[in-house]
Amino acid sequence: MRVRAHAPGRVNLIGDHTDYMGGLVLPMAVDRGTTVVLERTGSRVVLESGDEPETAIVPLDVADPSAVEPAWARFVAGVVSVLRPDVGGVGTVHTDLPIGAGLSSSSALTVAVALALGFEGGPVALAQACQRAEIAATGVPGGIMDQLVSAAGVEGAALLIDCATLAFEPVPVPAGIEVVVVHSGQPRRLVGSAYAERRAQCEEAERRLGRPLRELHRDDVEGLDDPVLRRRARHVVTEDDRVRDCAAALRAGDVAAAGRLMLESHASLRDDFDVSTDALEEAVARLAATPGVYGARLTGAGFGGCVVALAEPGAVTEGWHLHAVAGATIEAL
Ligand code: GLA
Numbered sequence: 001m002r003v004r005a006h007a008p009g010r011v012n013l014i015g016d017h018t019d020y021m022g023g024l025v026l027p028m029a030v031d032r033g034t035t036v037v038l039e040r041t042g043s044r045v046v047l048e049s050g051d052e053p054e055t056a057i058v059p060l061d062v063a064d065p066s067a068v069e070p071a072w073a074r075f076v077a078g079v080v081s082v083l084r085p086d087v088g089g090v091g092t093v094h095t096d097l098p099i100g101a102g103l104s105s106s107s108a109l110t111v112a113v114a115l116a117l118g119f120e121g122g123p124v125a126l127a128q129a130c131q132r133a134e135i136a137a138t139g140v141p142g143g144i145m146d147q148l149v150s151a152a153g154v155e156g157a158a159l160l161i162d163c164a165t166l167a168f169e170p171v172p173v174p175a176g177i178e179v180v181v182v183h184s185g186q187p188r189r190l191v192g193s194a195y196a197e198r199r200a201q202c203e204e205a206e207r208r209l210g211r212p213l214r215e216l217h218r219d220d221v222e223g224l225d226d227p228v229l230r231r232r233a234r235h236v237v238t239e240d241d242r243v244r245d246c247a248a249a250l251r252a253g254d255v256a257a258a259g260r261l262m263l264e265s266h267a268s269l270r271d272d273f274d275v276s277t278d279a280l281e282e283a284v285a286r287l288a289a290t291p292g293v294y295g296a297r298l299t300g301a302g303f304g305g306c307v308v309a310l311a312e313p314g315a316v317t318e319g320w321h322l323h324a325v326a327g328a329t330i331e332a333l
Pocket of ligand 1: 019145
C-alpha cells in the first residue's frame with residue numbers, strides 16, 4: 001500500500017511558553033509543510049529526505065530514539081517508538097519549511113510520518129502521540145501546541161487552543177491583513193536546556209503558589225519571594241490574558257489591538273521570561289517601526305529563530321508571507 005501524508009508547519013501568533021503549563025495559545029497552520037510518500041512494507045522505516053544527505057533507517061523495535069543517527073532520523077524513530085506499527089515502509093520526505101527556524105519543521109515531520117505509518121484516531125490523539133515522539137527523540141519536554149495545530153489546523157483561521165483541556169476553536173484571520181514571518185538571522189541556540197529550565201521554573205512557581213498558574217492572575221504571583229520565579233510566573237499568567245484578548249480583538253476585526261498585544265507579549269517574553277536575544281530585538285524593532293505593521297513578536301521558543309508580524313498587505317517586503325491552512329492529510333496513492 002502506497003500513501004502520501006502531508007503535515008503543515010505553524011506560526012504562533014501569540015501565547016508562547018504557556019502550552020506546557022496548561023495555558024492558552026493562538027497558532028495557525030501554514031502553507032508550508034512536509035510531505036511523506038511511503039510504501040508500507042517490511043520491518044524497518046526507510047526514508048530519504050531531499051534536504052538530508054543520510055537516509056533514515058529505523059527498525060520497528062527501535063529502543064532509544066534519541067540515540068539514532070543521523071539526527072533527523074530521531075524524529076522518525078520517536079514516532080515508531082510511540083506507534084509501534086506492525087509494518088514499516090520505504091519512502092521519501094520533502095519539505096518546503098526552513099529547518100530549525102521556528103516554524104515547527106519537526107512537528108510537521110512527526111505528524112506526517114505518523115499518518116503515513118497508519119495512525120488512526122482524531123487530531124488530539126495524533127498530536128499527543130507526536131508530542132511523545134518528539135520528547136523521546138530530543139529529550140526536550142515540549143508542549144502540545146505545534147503538533148496539535150499541525151494536526152487540526154483550519155483554513156483561513158488561527159486556532160485558540162486551551163492546553164489544559166485540549167479544546168480548540170478557530171479564530172478567523174481578518175481579511176486584508178498579512179501574517180509575515182522573518183528570520184532573525186540567528187539560529188536557535190541552547191533551546192533544549194534553556195527550555196527545560198524555563199519549564200522547571202514555571203512548575204516550581206506553581207508548586208510554591210499551590211494552584212495551577214492558569215487559574216491565577218497577575219496579583220496572585222506578585223507574592224512569590226523568588227524574583228526569577230515571580231517573573232516566569234508573571235509571564236505565563238499575563239500571556240494567557242493577552243491570548244484571550246488577542247483572539248477577541250481578531251474576531252472583532254480590531255487588528256490594531258491585536259498588534260499591540262503582540263508587542264506586549266514580546267516585551268513579556270523578553271523582560272520576564274528571558275528568551276529574547278539581540279537579533280530578535282533588532283528584528284522586532286525594525287518591523288514595529290515599519291509603516292503598516294500592527295505588531296510583531298518573537299514566535300515559538302525564542303533564543304533565536306523567527307519573528308512574526310501582522311501587517312497591511314505589501315507593508316513588509318522581507319520574510320515569508322504565510323496563509324492559514326487546514327491540518328494534516330493522508331491519502332492512498
Ligand atoms: C516550542 C515547543 C512548544 C511551545 C513553544 C513555546 O515550539 O515545541 O510546545 O512550548 O516552544 O511557546
